[in-house]
Amino acid sequence: MIRVVILGAGNVAKHLYSAFFHQKHIEIIQCYNRKNLQLHPDQKKETIIKDIRLLKDADIYVLAVSDDAIEKVSSIFPFKNKLVVHTSGSSPMGIINNKNKKGVFYPLQTFSKDKIVNFTTIPICIEAENQIDLEILRKLASSLSNKVYTISSEQRSILHVSAVFVNNFTNYLFSIGSDICNEHRVPFEILHPLIQETAQKAIKMDPSNAQTGPAIRKDVNTIERHLEILTNTTQQNIYTTLTKAIQSKYGKEL
Amino acid sequence: MIRVVILGAGNVAKHLYSAFFHQKHIEIIQCYNRKNLQLHPDQKKETIIKDIRLLKDADIYVLAVSDDAIEKVSSIFPFKNKLVVHTSGSSPMGIINNKNKKGVFYPLQTFSKDKIVNFTTIPICIEAENQIDLEILRKLASSLSNKVYTISSEQRSILHVSAVFVNNFTNYLFSIGSDICNEHRVPFEILHPLIQETAQKAIKMDPSNAQTGPAIRKDVNTIERHLEILTNTTQQNIYTTLTKAIQSKYGKEL
Missing domain, CATH: 1.10.1040.20 (ProC-like, C-terminal domain)
Incomplete structure (x- = not known):
């Protein structure tokens, strides 16, 4: 079981929620966003938080926030040495705050608000600082998509x-x-x-x-x-x- | 039965040959091109001519030639008052020589040499000088495609x-x-x-x-x-x- 926390409430956050939600081996522990928004109609209200200090323990924290917010949100995490990944195509992995382990989980597709997405064919580009974290990300990505690529920030x-x-x-x-x-x-x-x-x-x-x-x-x-x-x-x-x-x-x- | 002559030997001519060839109600009487080229492996050699004076009687003459050649080829037709159509998107109907009845049969698609084309979904834009000719073109177009549009030269x-x-x-x-x-x-x-x-x-x-x-x-x-x-x-x-x-x-x- 991979325990995931999603941060953010935009299109990527919502589509990832739906995709993770349908996987047996993935558990969505919590969702954080400043407005306490629900990402999915089936989401339990007690799993939504707007105070980042309430973040629970998980295997991966997915920062599905705007590029500008990655640095800031990752800096106010109330713990260290956990795997924190962003979902951005244009931001380097390095902008994630140093106190946690960094990674990237970038689904390369254009997401619309109301269009259902079949993740199976969406390329997911992953990156991590070490092999163990990369394997966790590969496991998470492979559970959604048949197309998983290890891609550096430059690529x-x-x-x-x-x-x-x-x-x-x-x-x-x-x-x-x-x-x-x-x-x-x-x-x-x-x-x-x-x-x-x-x-x-x-x-x-x-x-x-x-x-x-x-x-x-x-x-x-x-x-x-x-x-x-x-x-x-x-x-x-x-x-x-x-x-x-x-x-x-x-x-x-x- | 609609009796058709195809003039030209490019991609459009070849794709139209294949499309017409498979229709029961269309007979390809002849094909004209200056190099005596075969448009299809099943084409009988005696139906290929390189001397335009040998053109036989048909219901529609399809000028699937380059834009520059439409005017010239239509001017050397050895008869008059027959329905002559071009297949060009950018040439007005009027450039066809006055001695014959003019029309347009424009399949709006990008044709590659080796890629098989399913004509059923290709829009065919037709135009003619009078209603009778337009109906003949509509019949020809409808036998290939579900999407037939009457479109003026300006449109x-x-x-x-x-x-x-x-x-x-x-x-x-x-x-x-x-x-x-x-x-x-x-x-x-x-x-x-x-x-x-x-x-x-x-x-x-x-x-x-x-x-x-x-x-x-x-x-x-x-x-x-x-x-x-x-x-x-x-x-x-x-x-x-x-x-x-x-x-x-x-x-x-x-």
Whole structure:
């Protein structure tokens, strides 16, 4: 049995609660958050605390708090030498306060408030200061997911910046596509299968080999027509920036 | 029975051949391309022509050629008043030569050479000069796909520029993510589930409501750390351009 305490009340905390809650070999001892919020409808009220001094003994303390709060919350822990892990993609393990043993338990996925998550296929990146703690984290991660990776803080920062490109920025491009369609009253749903196939392709083949479109074809006429259709300067600027980048990447090969 | 002639030998021509080939109510009369290429291993050689003057009578002539070639190929047709359609997202219907009846049969998907395509879920955008031709195109399109849309040339150009954002540019962002991981020897596959979920989310909810990440959070520390990790100026430039665009889009709401 792995005894866990979850700290925080955001999306990650809630999704981890649900995931841990359904595992036989994991016991959620307590949840801490400043507002005494329940993370799950089945959670017993006596297990929720807002005074960190009431923290009970556990095997792992999971800091599912915002990046800014990791350092502070870990510094007010009322004990030492316990395994304290954060769940952040961008924070190094080292920002956890020195009085406890440090680790990272980073599920690499985008969590929404109301969308149920299947943890089985979510990569979990773990890191610890020593082998024993790493094995505890591996046990915890493996009980949720089939994809557990031992990843250093440096590697995690690389994954995080890549994730900004493939998730945050990509979603923003989807929103531009949606805005253009809405502005001209064309149903955006017509593009849904293309969005799905674009993602599928990037998974099945190297995205560098999947590049298509007017930019890589150096189809100047189409590019000019597109820039005329776009009247929004931000959209024009992004179109030009990405078109130039694609042409410069593939320029030599054409 | 709808009798079809396919002109061209690229990916769209090949995928359309396979799709039509499996339909009972469609007969592929002939295929024209300048190199006498076979579009499908089961295609009979006598149905392939490279001399356009040998074109036989059919109900629909599908110009699955490059955008630049539509005008020229349609001008050398050896007959008039037949239904000639192109398959392009970015060309207006009007560029087809006046001597024949014009139409568009645009399957909105990214086609790869070797990837088998399930046409059932691919949106097909049709357009014609008159209702009778439109109904013939609807019959042809409906035999392949459940998603048939009547779309004007203007609407199609909107879809096409949106498709550049959600497919071409998105794929380029995936390739940046892949490049960053490869450069630092971190397996890009760790990001595959995130890519899949990003696309799923954009389909299930309005992408404008799905935006997350350091840009929308105005998390200056993370943005600065990311820009330090990126040593490639193109990547830095794209990161900054998209971050600013996201912040300006959501600025007022924060």
